[in-house]
Amino acid sequence: MLVAGIKSRPVYRGLDIQPHARRHVFALEGEGALALLDRRTALDGPILSRCEILYAPCGSQGRGHDEALLGLGAGALWTAPSIATLVFRLNGTLATARMGTRLYISGTEGFIGQAMAVALDRGMDHASVVTEHRGSLARRVQCVHCKGITEDVTTSPFACGHCGLALLVRDHYSRRLGAFQGVNVDAEAPGTAPAPEELFR
Helix, strand or coil: CCCCCCCCCCCCCCCCCCCCCCCCEEECCHHHHHHHHHHHCCHHHHHHHCCEEEEEECCCCCCCCHHHHHHHCCCEEEEEECCCHHHHHHHHHHHHHCCCEEEEEEECCHHHHHHHHEEEEEEEEHHHHHEECCCCEEEEEEEECCCCEEEEECCEECCCCCCEEEEEEEEECCCCCCCEEEEEEECCCCCCCCCEEEECC
16 A cells, blocks of 8 residues: 655665764664675675674564674674564664764564664664665554554554554554554444455565
8 A cells, every 4th residue: 555655654775884884783683684694795894893783583584594694793793582672772782872873774664663763762863774674564553543553464454453443554654653554444434444455465
């Protein structure tokens, strides 16, 4: 359900390594590891010595990428057991970041949104954070009625996991929440919601 012209919709330009950054912080989830591994030719010794990689292998096809990341020889590699743990660690890492730190985020949209929210809270400009989408197109959706957030939504409409309303998944995106917006599709005639259609695989 991509609607042209919605300015809040995120744009992922790809992991372009900035060679002159003083420090490189990579927040990667699942297949997001491949975004960095595909650019290994841009990672020479001096750049790698200034790299810190935070990786959560819980994405859609994350198996085995941690060994490949270890093989890069980065200054630091930390593997997280969950996205929540990685986001917590990223918050601590950015709390001590200095000028010249470049943040790179790659993985599913839900992961990118959560990591980006941390960066924004730490005073980074969203335009300066380098992002690349990899993996599932499933969405992180906030119900505008109960404010609950449901992860990994692949259909529209879908039943809110918090209040049960049938929600139409919009392309409107909240950078603050790292989530798309879901609105009640049958508010005026309860029980008339159309059948769910898989749109975000």
